[in-house]
Amino acid sequence: MSTNNHLVIMAGGIGSRFWPMSTPERPKQFIDVLGCGRTLLQLTLDRFAGVCPAENVWVVTSAAYAAQVAEQLPDVPRDHILMEPCRRNTAPCIAYVSWCIKVLNPQANIVVTASDHVVMDVQEFRRVIGGALSFTSETDAIVTLGMKPTRPETGYGYIQADLSVASARNKEIYRVDSFREKPDLATAEKYLRRNNYFWNSGIFVFRVSTIINALRVYQPEMSAIFEGMQAVYGTAKEQETINERFPLCESISIDYAVMEKAEEIFVFPASFGWSDLGTWGSLHEQSQRDANNNACIGPDIRLFDTHNCVVHTTGERKVVVQGLDGYIVAEHDDTLLICRLSEEQRIKQFSE
Amino acid sequence: MSTNNHLVIMAGGIGSRFWPMSTPERPKQFIDVLGCGRTLLQLTLDRFAGVCPAENVWVVTSAAYAAQVAEQLPDVPRDHILMEPCRRNTAPCIAYVSWCIKVLNPQANIVVTASDHVVMDVQEFRRVIGGALSFTSETDAIVTLGMKPTRPETGYGYIQADLSVASARNKEIYRVDSFREKPDLATAEKYLRRNNYFWNSGIFVFRVSTIINALRVYQPEMSAIFEGMQAVYGTAKEQETINERFPLCESISIDYAVMEKAEEIFVFPASFGWSDLGTWGSLHEQSQRDANNNACIGPDIRLFDTHNCVVHTTGERKVVVQGLDGYIVAEHDDTLLICRLSEEQRIKQFSE
Numbered sequence: 283m284s285t286n287n288h289l290v291i292m293a294g295g296i297g298s299r300f301w302p303m304s305t306p307e308r309p310k311q312f313i314d315v316l317g318c319g320r321t322l323l324q325l326t327l328d329r330f331a332g333v334c335p336a337e338n339v340w341v342v343t344s345a346a347y348a349a350q351v352a353e354q355l356p357d358v359p360r361d362h363i364l365m366e367p368c369r370r371n372t373a374p375c376i377a378y379v380s381w382c383i384k385v386l387n388p389q390a391n392i393v394v395t396a397s398d399h400v401v402m403d404v405q406e407f408r409r410v411i412g413g414a415l416s417f418t419s420e421t422d423a424i425v426t427l428g429m430k431p432t433r434p435e436t437g438y439g440y441i442q443a444d445l446s447v448a449s450a451r452n453k454e455i456y457r458v459d460s461f462r463e464k465p466d467l468a469t470a471e472k473y474l475r476r477n478n479y480f481w482n483s484g485i486f487v488f489r490v491s492t493i494i495n496a497l498r499v500y501q502p503e504m505s506a507i508f509e510g511m512q513a514v515y516g517t518a519k520e521q522e523t524i525n526e527r528f529p530l531c532e533s534i535s536i537d538y539a540v541m542e543k544a545e546e547i548f549v550f551p552a553s554f555g556w557s558d559l560g561t562w563g564s565l566h567e568q569s570q571r572d573a574n575n576n577a578c579i580g581p582d583i584r585l586f587d588t589h590n591c592v593v594h595t596t597g598e599r600k601v602v603v604q605g606l607d608g609y610i611v612a613e614h615d616d617t618l619l620i621c622r623l624s625e626e627q628r629i630k631q632f633s634e
Numbered sequence: 635m636s637t638n639n640h641l642v643i644m645a646g647g648i649g650s651r652f653w654p655m656s657t658p659e660r661p662k663q664f665i666d667v668l669g670c671g672r673t674l675l676q677l678t679l680d681r682f683a684g685v686c687p688a689e690n691v692w693v694v695t696s697a698a699y700a701a702q703v704a705e706q707l708p709d710v711p712r713d714h715i716l717m718e719p720c721r722r723n724t725a726p727c728i729a730y731v732s733w734c735i736k737v738l739n740p741q742a743n744i745v746v747t748a749s750d751h752v753v754m755d756v757q758e759f760r761r762v763i764g765g766a767l768s769f770t771s772e773t774d775a776i777v778t779l780g781m782k783p784t785r786p787e788t789g790y791g792y793i794q795a796d797l798s799v800a801s802a803r804n805k806e807i808y809r810v811d812s813f814r815e816k817p818d819l820a821t822a823e824k825y826l827r828r829n830n831y832f833w834n835s836g837i838f839v840f841r842v843s844t845i846i847n848a849l850r851v852y853q854p855e856m857s858a859i860f861e862g863m864q865a866v867y868g869t870a871k872e873q874e875t876i877n878e879r880f881p882l883c884e885s886i887s888i889d890y891a892v893m894e895k896a897e898e899i900f901v902f903p904a905s906f907g908w909s910d911l912g913t914w915g916s917l918h919e920q921s922q923r924d925a926n927n928n929a930c931i932g933p934d935i936r937l938f939d940t941h942n943c944v945v946h947t948t949g950e951r952k953v954v955v956q957g958l959d960g961y962i963v964a965e966h967d968d969t970l971l972i973c974r975l976s977e978e979q980r981i982k983q984f985s986e
Contacts, residue, residue, distance in 0.1 A: 302952075586984065587977075597968070600654075602984045604973040605961070611972060616949070618965060620972060621956040625939075632938065632954045 287334035287415055288390045288490075290379050291326055293343040293351055293397035294366055299561060299626070301633035302617035303594055311398035312350045313596065315559065316569065317579035322398045322559070323354050329404045333393065333411055340383065341397070342366060342375045361516065367525040372484075373539035374504060374531035377497050378524070381508040383490050385515045390490040391419045394536075399483070400568050402555025410454075410552045414487040417452045417548070424496065425455060425487040426541065428480025428549040429556045434470035437560055439463055439482040439537065443549045458547040461537055480551050484558070486536065493540070500543045504531050562610045562626045566592040580613075592623065639686035639767055640742045640842075642731050643678055645695040645703055645749035646718055651913060651978070653985035654969035655946055663750040664702045665948065667917065669931035674750045674911070675706050681756045685745065685763055692735065693749070694718060694727045713868065719877040724836075725891035726856060726883035729849050730876070733860040735842050737867045742842040743771045746888075751835070752920050754907025762806075762904045766839040769804045769900070776848065777807060777839040778893065780832025780901040781908045786822035789912055791815055791834040791889065795901045810899040813889055832903050836910070838888065845892070852895045856883050914962045914978050918944040932965075944975070 293311050297304035304310035311323045320328065327339065336357045343351050345365040352363055364379055376394055383390045393411060401407045414425040428441045440462040449455040461482065465473060473479035488496075498505045507527050514523045541547055557568045569577035569592070576585055580595030586604040593611045595601055603611060610626060612619045621629065645663050649656035656662035663675040672680065679691065688709045695703050697717040704715055716731055728746055735742045745763060753759045766777040780793045792814040801807040813834065817825060825831035850857045859879050866875045893899055909920045921929035921944070928937055932947030938956040945963045947953055955963060962978060964971045973981065 302954075584984070586980070595970075600969040602654075602969075602971045602973070604977055604980065604984065606972060609957070611970075613970060617952040617954075618947075618963075618970065619954045620958060620963060621954070625956055628938070628956065632936070632956065 283332055283334060284391065284415070284419070285335060285338070286387060286389050286391045286419070288338040288340065288383050288387075288392045289327075289330050289334050290376070290383075290392055290394045291323070291339070291341045291397045292372065292375055292394065293323055293341050293347060294369060294375065295396070295398060297398065298630055298633070300559075300565075300612075301629050302619050303596060303612050303614045305614070307346075308350070309347070309398070310559070311396075312347070312354060315398075315565065315579070315594075316400065317594075321354055322400065323351065325400065326395060326397050327355055327358075329401055329407055330393070330395075330411070332408065333415070337362075338390075340364065340379050342379050344369070365521060365524070366528060368529050370528065370531045370533045372536040373497075373501065373534045374528060376486075376493065376536050377501070377504055377508050377531070378528065380490050380493050380497070381511070382515045384494060385512065388491060391415055392488055392490055392493070394484075394486045396484050396558070399556060399558050402568070404554070406552070406554040407556075410550055410554065411485075411487070413452055413454060414550050417449070417455055417550075418487050418489055418492065420451060421546070422492050422495075423455075423488070423546045423548050424492060424541065424544060425548045425550055426458065427483045427485040427487075427556075428551045429483050430551055430553045431474050431479065431481055434467060434474045435481065436464055436467055436470050437564075438558070440465065440470075440473055440479045441482050441549050443478045443480060443551065445478045449548065452550075454552075455548050455550050458541075458549050461542045480549060481556075482537070483556055486541075492546075496540045496544045501532075501534075501539050504539070507531055562592055562612070562629075563623055565594070566590075566623065590623070635684055635686060636743065636767070636771070637687060637690070638739060638741050638743045638771070640690040640692065640735050640739075640744045641679075641682050641686050642728070642735075642744055642746045643675070643691070643693045643749045644724065644727055644746065645675055645693050645699060646721060646727065647748070647750055649750065650982055650985070652911075652917075652964075653981050654966045654971050655948060655964050657966070659698075660702070661699070661750070662911070664699070664706060667750075667911065667931070667946075668752065668921065669946075673706055674752070675703065677752065678747060678749050679707055679710075681753055681759055682745070682747075682763070684760065685767070689714075690742075692716065692731050694731050696721070717873060717876070718880060720881050722880065722883045722885045724888040725849075725853065725886045726880060728838075728845065728888050729853070729856055729860050729883070730880065732842050732845050732849070733863070734867045736846060737864065740843060743767055744840055744842055744845070746836075746838045748836050748910070751908060751910050754920070756906070758904070758906040759908075762902055762906065763837075763839070765804055765806060766902050769801070769807055769902075770839050770841055770844065772803060773898070774844050774847075775807075775840070775898045775900045776844060776893065776896060777900045777902055778810065779835045779837040779839075779908075780903045781835050782903055782905045783826050783831065783833055786819060786826045787833065788816055788819055788822050789916075790910070792817065792822075792825055792831045793834050793901050795830045795832060795903065797830045801900065804902075806904075807900050807902050810893075810901050813894045832901060833908075834889070835908055838893075844898075848892045848896045853884075853886075853891050856891070859883055914944055914964070914981075915975055917946070918942075918975065942975070
């Protein structure tokens with residue numbers, strides 16, 4: 283484990299698609315979504331065990347969630363829990379933490395990940411992360427992790443790889459041809475038939491100098507904002523200054539801001555049972571299911587004549603369900619949702 | 635209002651068919667089942683306003699529920715809340731309270747009612763009760779209230795009346811030919827086609843001397859038990875003695891014990907929107923329903939694409955239901971039930 287390795291966990295999402303389990307006060311990264319005794323945020327840190335020292339872990343979130351992060355990840359240094367004053371998508375988030383890290387260690391080698399995804403095969407995950415970190419430690423590359431697609435998923439962006447030449451340093455890593463937006467079903471089916479399209483997992487690996495150089499080139503205004511705060515990172519004035527300047531950043535994803543523009547972008551195609559858990563349907567798929575294809579997550583759930591459902595409770599709830607097929611039943615605090623899985627895109631509407 | 639009038643409310647039921655709303659700790663008579671701000675027990679007392687003085691109200695229940703009765707009915711004298719040491723059906727219950735009343739007032743004229751039924755037309759109810767009390771005050775009759783059936787209900791017992799001769803004292807009161815058990819559907823349909831079969835509401839009116847004489851004749855052993863305790867009614871020794879002797883009573887309904895055997899049994903056919911609320915289906919029918927035939931009882935229930943459901947929550951729950959047809963959704967404390975209305979006879983099984 284190199285002491286240059288840093289881990290950045292982005293934990294500012296509000297998880298509106300998982301209402302009522304996930305609420306703006308306590309979004310899904312702070313919840314034991316899988317019912318395994320650890321929250322998604324904790325599972326995220328867990329799967330990076332051995333990748334970097336605890337003092338090199340960073341979490342970027344909002345002020346509203348900082349206490350929850352500190353409570354759930356007690357080993358993360360309190361001053362590594364960065365608080366964005368407003369939501370500006372992933373590019374300003376990554377820029378902010380990158381400048382913070384550069385002040386401490388200009389040789390830092392960084393993995394950036396979301397806080398609310400799941401990975402089933404952690405051993406393979408660690409092998410891939412290790413390979414990517416090793417690769418970026420010796421190059422100016424930005425490595426993305428591309429998930430080998432198993433279905434024509436329309437909910438993910440895709441990475442088109444040039445599989446004709448593997449990288450000399452790591453035969454599993456390839457150059458990226460292009461990033462593709464979430465496709466329609468016909469396009470997703472086409473991607474699936476070919477073998478060079480991969481789901482964009484949003485997991486990136488790069489040295490701090492690489493990402494900062496790329497930001498300087500492709501996002502000069504944003505870079506100027508963070509460059510101008512060099513004197514305050516790690517000081518008592520940091521938060522106040524960030525609160526003033528961060529809102530000036532354009533709201534833009536790192537994909538748009540850098541990945542689609544930069545030259546040295548690579549993809550590491552991999553299969554480690556990844557999901558962004560973006561929908562109840564994906565939670566259903568990622569969870570252990572009974573003989574009737576029901577995913578039950580909660581301490582006391584009993585089903586009768588019930589099929590293809592996901593039943594999720596937090597707290598000590600007792601639930602009896604009879605005669606449902608293809609439904610979400612979700613309870614959290616004092617809110618109950620019963621909804622067809624096929625209608626889950628309407629959950630935002632229901633929660634208003 | 636005659637000071638001889640007494641009201642007896644039987645409130646010892648455990649309401650197992652309404653799980654999880656109704657639990658052994660807090661059965662349905664103690665719950666605001668209709669969402670109107672009053673429990674079924676309170677509504678029961680409310681509908682007798684003007685029938686008898688507050689000091690003539692009696693509630694027979696178990697020790698476990700006495701505190702809930704006292705809390706919900708603060709105007710009922712504490713020593714009129716009688717505690718059965720065990721459940722012995724309605725005959726011992728009525729015998730016990732009748733002997734208690736006789737000690738205080740041998741001229742008492744009594745209405746007996748369940749605590750967990752509903753009546754929609756309270757004005758008509760009072761008119762009928764007044765007529766029945768007037769009738770029994772002048773006769774040795776036992777008057778039952780017979781509900782004019784509106785459907786071939788198989789969940790109620792029936793009273794067959796002899797409509798050929800109305801009583802001279804009240805032209806709406808007739809002699810009973812027989813009591814009939816809960817019928818099968820074909821029989822219920824036959825009863826409905828005739829006009830002399832009425833639902834047995836379990837509401838009885840009689841003078842205390844009438845019921846005690848009938849019990850002495852038809853239930854001599856039970857009567858001996860209560861006769862033998864004459865010296866303790868209303869004294870500090872009452873509970874201790876009842877706890878010893880009451881369990882010796884046969885468990886038998888007043889219908890079997892007296893009504894089906896006695897001579898002077900009358901029925902007052904009436905229509906005042908009565909239901910025993912014995913099932914979720916009957917609650918659905920008795921409740922106000924929306925344009926999609928849903929009955930929603932709770933502070934914050936929102937339905938989408940949902941029909942023919944009964945949604946019942948207690949406490950400050952928020953519920954969103956999408957895409958259900960013909961279901962019970964019931965939440966109470968930390969328990970949730972989702973079940974087809976057509977399968978509600980399985981609720982006892984679910985609750986175990």
